[in-house]
Amino acid sequence: MSDQGSFYQRDRSWHPLAFTPSYKTSVLRSPQHPLLSLENTISELTGPVFGHDKLGPLDNDLLRNFAKTGDPIGQRIVVYGRVLDENARPVPGALLEFWQANAGGRYRHKKETYLAAIDPNFGGCGRVITDEEGRYWFRTIKPGAYPWPNGVNDWRPAHIHFSVFGHAFAQRLITQMYFEGDPMIWQDPIVATIPDKSAIEQLVAALDRQNTLPMDALAYKFDIVLRGRRSTMFENHMEGN
Amino acid sequence: MVQKLRLLKESPSQTAGPYVHIGTNPNWVEITGVWQEDLGLVLVDPETKGERIIIKGRVFDGAGDPLKDALIEIWQADAEGLYNSPQEKRGKADPHFVGWGRQPADGMTGEYRFETIKPGRAPYKDGRLMAPHITVWIVARGINTGLHTRMYFSDEEAANAKCPVLARIAHKARVPTLVATRAEENGLPTYTFDIHIQGEKETVFFDI
Numbered sequence: 001m002s003d004q005g006s007f008y009q010r011d012r013s014w015h016p017l018a019f020t021p022s023y024k025t026s027v028l029r030s031p032q033h034p035l036l037s038l039e040n041t042i043s044e045l046t047g048p049v050f051g052h053d054k055l056g057p058l059d060n061d062l063l064r065n066f067a068k069t070g071d072p073i074g075q076r077i078v079v080y081g082r083v084l085d086e087n088a089r090p091v092p093g094a095l096l097e098f099w100q101a102n103a104g105g106r107y108r109h110k111k112e113t114y115l116a117a118i119d120p121n122f123g124g125c126g127r128v129i130t131d132e133e134g135r136y137w138f139r140t141i142k143p144g145a146y147p148w149p150n151g152v153n154d155w156r157p158a159h160i161h162f163s164v165f166g167h168a169f170a171q172r173l174i175t176q177m178y179f180e181g182d183p184m185i186w187q188d189p190i191v192a193t194i195p196d197k198s199a200i201e202q203l204v205a206a207l208d209r210q211n212t213l214p215m216d217a218l219a220y221k222f223d224i225v226l227r228g229r230r231s232t233m234f235e236n237h238m239e240g241n
Numbered sequence: 242m243v244q245k246l247r248l249l250k251e252s253p254s255q256t257a258g259p260y261v262h263i264g265t266n267p268n269w270v271e272i273t274g275v276w277q278e279d280l281g282l283v284l285v286d287p288e289t290k291g292e293r294i295i296i297k298g299r300v301f302d303g304a305g306d307p308l309k310d311a312l313i314e315i316w317q318a319d320a321e322g323l324y325n326s327p328q329e330k331r332g333k334a335d336p337h338f339v340g341w342g343r344q345p346a347d348g349m350t351g352e353y354r355f356e357t358i359k360p361g362r363a364p365y366k367d368g369r370l371m372a373p374h375i376t377v378w379i380v381a382r383g384i385n386t387g388l389h390t391r392m393y394f395s396d397e398e399a400a401n402a403k404c405p406v407l408a409r410i411a412h413k414a415r416v417p418t419l420v421a422t423r424a425e426e427n428g429l430p431t432y433t434f435d436i437h438i439q440g441e442k443e444t445v446f447f448d449i
Contacts (some may be wrong), residue, residue, distance in 0.1 A: 001273060004328075010448065015254050016385035023256075025383030028303035029438050035448035036409060042363050042378050043391075044449045046326035047316065048341035056276055065275045065317045088248040099264030105432070109260045109270050111348070123272045125263050163264055168328060170449050174380055174387060176255040177265075192386050199253045225249045 005230035007087055007170045008042040016193035023189045038186025044170040050095040052129055053180055059127050062100075062140035066123030073119055074141030076217035079177070079205065083133040083164065086228030090134025094226070095128045097163040098138070105146030105156075114146055141219065145184055157184035157191070166226040177222045180207045254387065257380035259310050266312075266345050281343030282315065284357040286293045287336040291320030291358030295431040296392065296421065300379055307351025309383040314343045315355060315392075317374075322361030346381075359394065359430075365405040369394030372400035372407065374419075379436060389447045392434045395422045410445055418444045 018030035058065040104116035205222035325334035388444040421434035
């Protein structure tokens with residue numbers, strides 16, 4: 001059974017709603033009209049391809065790709081996993097881009113004003129393309145939690161942002177990875193935009209002691225699931241092809 | 242009990258946040274030396290076929306203020322209406338045109354800007370031709386799941402009137418929210434496509 005049909009409809013009860021008043025910025029940045037449901041056309045079933053030639057050798061090494069005088073401060077970790085579709089098939093050739101705060105919870109961004117120190121050896125960005133089995137990995141430091149202006153005392157749990165390109169523009173996704181055992185996950189207004197507890201747990205990476213690098217780095221496993229496609233067996237072919 | 246159906250659920254979306262550019266446009270936020278250039282800034286080269294155009298606009302919130310931290314991606318067909326993608330089975334797209342672009346909104350004015358070509362027409366599922374259009378995807382702080390919309394062209398009135406996708410919009414008064422207006426600027430056709438996330442002029446967004 002090939003999977004060249006339309007994508008399964010996005011389950012909007014699994015994703016965050018657009019209007020989530022506890023995350024205040026969403027109030028004025030959420031459409032009020034219903035989204036117009038559109039069966040996939042060629043414009044959504046296609047998507048750009050990113051070749052390995054776009055990547056440099058240190059793109060998946062956040063310990064080294066901005067280092068000036070030595071390694072960045074912080075807990076050394078490896079993040080690895082697979083990109084799969086909803087049919088549990090690997091998605092090879094997926095471009096993942098990720099960004100994060102440093103160990104003190106400070107982003108390197110011109111508009112960031114949090115008082116925690118900038119780390120001169122940490123940029124906070126990386127990218128990788130999945131292999132034939134949909135696998136990826138990168139090295140970094142564990143980001144710190146940080147306060148943000150929402151409520152007067154709201155803090156984001158430690159997290160890494162992920163941007164994912166699958167094989168079609170319909171699969172385009174941005175999400176965040178959290179860390180197993182972090183009690184702050186359950187106090188975060190942005191996490192809480194996701195209405196379903198099991199959906200939140202899908203974004204919590206597991207500490208993997210089997211794959212820890214001895215005397216070097218802890219390992220976290222984070223699988224990402226993109227939308228899957230119907231079998232063409234079930235497609236309507238109005239033109240008789 | 243019955244047999245299990247599909248095995249996995251899609252990973253839920255989370256907001257791109259205010260610092261999305263660190264991951265997508267690091268050079269633009271002065272994180273230099275990590276990679277040579279930010280992806281998606283340049284769509285055309287001298288050999289790309291098709292009419293050169295500029296697309297520009299702003300993304301507005303429900304209070305009418307432009308978003309200065311938005312990130313806009315576009316995806317489009319080449320001048321013949323073919324997509325540069327392995328899923329494109331109708332023919333081979335222009336090798337000098339990837340068809341994907343990405344630009345941050347300006348940090349002061351909120352304006353985004355793409356230099357690209359005008360796409361050709363591609364077919365709807367039933368074989369009828371859609372009007373020329375560009376798929377647009379918007380993420381920003383406060384947007385929990387990226388917003389999909391389409392940009393159409395004001396000088397394609399006849400094609401727009403017959404586009405099977407535009408025909409799906411029940412409230413005809415909302416169709417113009419998807420149509421960019423053409424003007425000449427510095428000798429180049431320039432289309433202005435403002436996106437309104439909320440309010441009286443709310444853009445039509447798609448659940449694709």
